[in-house]
Amino acid sequence: RWVRDVTPSPESITVREHHSFVQLPPPGYRPRIYDPRASFFGVDYLDYAAPLSEPIAKRFIARHRLEKTDPKAAVSEAVQPIVYYLDRGAPEPIRSALLEGARWWNQAFETAGYKNAFRVELMPEGADSMDLRYNVIQWVHRATRGWSYGAAVIDPRTGEIIKGHVTLGSLRVRQDFLIAESLLAPYEKGKPVSPKMQEMALARLRQLAAHEVGHTLGLMHNYSASTVNRSSVMDYPAPYVKLGADGTPDVTSAYATGIGEWDKVSIAFGYQDFAPGTNEEAALSKILLDAYRRGLRYLTDQDARPAGSSSSVAHLWDSGTNAIDELNRLMQVRRAALQRFGENNIREGAPLATLEDVLVPLYLVHRYQVEATSKLVGGMDYTFALRGDGQTATEIVAPAEQRRALAAVLATLKPDVLALPEPLLKMIPPRPPDYERGREHFKLHTRPVFDALAPAEAAAQHALQFLFNPERAARLVEFHALNAENPALEEVLETILAATWKTPHGEGSSGQIANVVDMVALYDLMALAANDHASDEVRAIARLELDELHGWLNAPLAGRQAISDQAHVS
Ligand SMILES: [Zn+2]
Structure with a gap:
């Protein structure tokens, strides 16, 4: 049934299987300890050989290996940049929107003192998206407008991300187009069709590309970010609709552009390569506490998804600083x-x-x-x-x-x-x-x-x-x-x-x-x-x-x- 939904004939399809036999990554990767105040997911296991005075549970964040060529410099290139590859099957203007949105992450790496450390390019001709050597953003046809995915292949011993694998469904952007149609009543007789619906849908796709790539950089959702000036692409963004001076809905600022303030904090926490001699634990804690002092917030799925959840700021698809004021406005x-x-x-x-x-x-x-x-x-x-x-x-x-x-x-x-x-x-x-x-x-x-x-x-x-x-x-x-x-x-x-x-x-x-x-x-x-x-x-x-x-x-x-x-x- 699912195949029938996306192909003219479900009897005639090709299924290809790709096996990757991969050598474990070389030594040199330093795991980073998990901190519940940072929005990284991670790996954990029990180390029964740990000294009695130490916790048996080992928790590390998931992240790519990234080192500065010169950790002492204010700005440094990376020894090996993180490169993502976009599916050549994504057609324009979707292709450009996805490239642009995914590339926003470089702003966060720049804030952390990296130069050219994060790139997004078109997939090389002939490369296989299932190939473990490529971080990929795939554009697929699927039967529902359900979730996109940001998945990763992770070394279970250390949390090192070997491959980021983003899967974006081609259908869901049409829902944004539909929302714009519903708000704008755009089809006036005899007038050319407004570009506003497509512009809003593409703005959402930039957000989506950044969001799903964010998962493959190790990041969880931050559902409280929309209450602090749209401070993370890892929130679920509701289209922010204003009423124009003439009382008609205006979707020109429906979605934020660029990487969020919280995202910069996340990349600094997960990917900073500190100068030798730095007290890393204290430096990492300071990154988070400075962010919280600036009013940034982080809460995630468990805090926002249940119907009984209690936070006043962690919600899916919401807008505004105060939920009540925004509801009244909306x-x-x-x-x-x-x-x-x-x-x-x-x-x-x-x-x-x-x-x-x-x-x-x-x-x-x-x-x-x-x-x-x-x-x-x-x-x-x-x-x-x-x-x-x-x-x-x-x-x-x-x-x-x-x-x-x-x-x-x-x-x-x-x-x-x-x-x-x-x-x-x-x-x-x-x-x-x-x-x-x-x-x-x-x-x-x-x-x-x-x-x-x-x-x-x-x-x-x-x-x-x-x-x-x-x-x-x-x-x-x-x-x-x-x-x-x-x-x-x-x-x-x-x-x-x-x-x-x-x-x-x-x-x-x-x-x-x-x-x-x-x-x-x-x-x-x-x-x-x-x-x-x-x-x-x-x-x-x-x-x-x-x-x-x-x-x-x-x-x-x-x-x-x-x-x-x-x-x-x-
Ligand atoms: Zn997500």
Whole structure:
């Protein structure tokens, strides 16, 4: 099936296997000790022969071998530069964008006092990308717009990277093109097609090339970098969309250019070749602590990916210094783009049903920023501090910020925010044959016709899952117990119910959207009350709030006398 997706005939393909028998690298490489404050991944093993007074676990960072010809000089060439080779299969203008982005890393090596130590060139004619002697950036066709990869072949004894191997899928850049189409409504009748979508997509590809090469230089993600002036290519960048003076979305600064400040710190930490006599341990620690003092931050996958994660700054696909402010700003951009949304969002002659394809990324454009914002509720910030390094280990997110975050998330669920303009709803017919629905479309209850409520349901399910997360709920209980200023779980649940069930509903589709959001909140509350993974206290409080809601709905003065609501409340 996967082969069929990328080739006309899955029966007729050539599979080539490449074996590399490689001599272990020569001596002379000095492993660098792993430090949790630096964003390198690494190798570790247990040395059972280690002296009893030393740790049994040995941890080294993964990095290429790189030495200065003159470690005492302020700027030095490298004994052997690191060279990456780009797949000749990458077509222009993609080829140039990938070369440019990958070459940004040389800025970081220059900051570390290297000259011409990092290069990116086109793959030599006839060379095999599987050949272990080449660090490669491969351009491949694959069935989904899923992840790209930055992999490496590493000497397990030392962490020395023998080969960096980046694999970039050709499909995913089209998602950026689609996002730009959704924001810009660019296809005005009779006008030439704007170059802005392609420019934004290529800007993203430069970022992507730098990002994946970064992994093969030994680097992990830094998901807190976007909150410090886009300070790392190792974050996942959300397109930063501004509203122009005329109120239309502007994507000209969607993605940062050049290597980030944190990336320079990383290369200095991992690749600095210190002058003889330097206290290396102290010098390495200073590189990191100086960076943290400048306000740079580092947190990674484990801190950002889980729905229950607690950091206020480690998020995927977010923007801005403060998650709440950025969400509020982004909702204005979304509103402006939705108001302009219509037939100019698809090309002349495209099936009108494909308006939905372009609508999905715009309607849900705020989804990652909602996730980021919800993490401030019951949030705790932290660093990977070491004993004696003076860093603050933990800090609960300020109570006022937690409440402001909750309000901002709930504001995204208001019917007027979730409603689609009626002229647009009239414009989207059922999909024609050969344009099947897929996982990139809304889940309709009204098939075959487009469902005005399904997008609202999707947005509500997405946003509320984070607020009803069992770890977050348990933290709310405990943080409130430590300090009564922190919002309690009861307060958060009651605020959600006050913003949904207990807010008077409008008539017509506005009321129906409110009902849809109510039901999502109710299901989430019931699920939390019955969640095996939630603490007993969390389940007890969720149960109590359910009982309280039930009582409120059945009280004579509940204010829900309208007949259309009877089914909703009974
Ligand atoms: Zn990555």
